[in-house]
Amino acid sequence: MKDTDHIRGNTDAKVKLIEYSDFECPFCARVQPTVKQVTDTYGDDVAVIYRHYPLSFHPQAQKAAEASECAAEQGKFWEMHDKLFELNDAGQLSLASFKSAAGEIGLKQSQFDDCLDTGKYADKIASDTAEGTQIGVQGTPATFVNGTLVSGAVPFEQFASVIDAELAK
Secondary structure, eight states: OTOEEEEEOOOTTEEEEEEEEOTOOOOHHHHHHHHHHHHHHHHHGGGEEEEEOTTOOOTTHHHHHHHHHHHHOOOOOOOHHHHHHHHHHHHHOOOHHHHHHHHTOOHHHHHHHHHHHTTHHHHHHHHHHHHHHHTTTOSEEEETTTTEEEEOOOOHHHHHHHHHHHHHH
């Protein structure tokens, strides 16, 4: 894990899911309830780590990733994460909707807007993406369960079999 990672769950968990994702990707949105089911089922045994992998053919993905980082600056990464996937499901990803979402989750609007407008976190997102490419990410979502790639929006059972094998070690 890196200092800049966004972690949901127990940081000392035996199983770590590193999810490379894109807020505009329909398959990434589809896997979110499954990831929630994993955390609900396994509790403190699993940590979910989110890393950015905005695909170049998704025009809103880069700014959506930046919006999540601007929210993280104010301690609300996961709230924005969830909101961005809601906007994805509704087909409403845009700069205006990112700024509106910031207000809805209680962020300081001027700080968020300035952060987003200046591209403050573009380099962090590029770093996550480059690292993902280096370790074999070819599309999203790409989830590594203790280093084992689970590619795509697969059913809970597929995650569970890999997690169960890791917990049995």
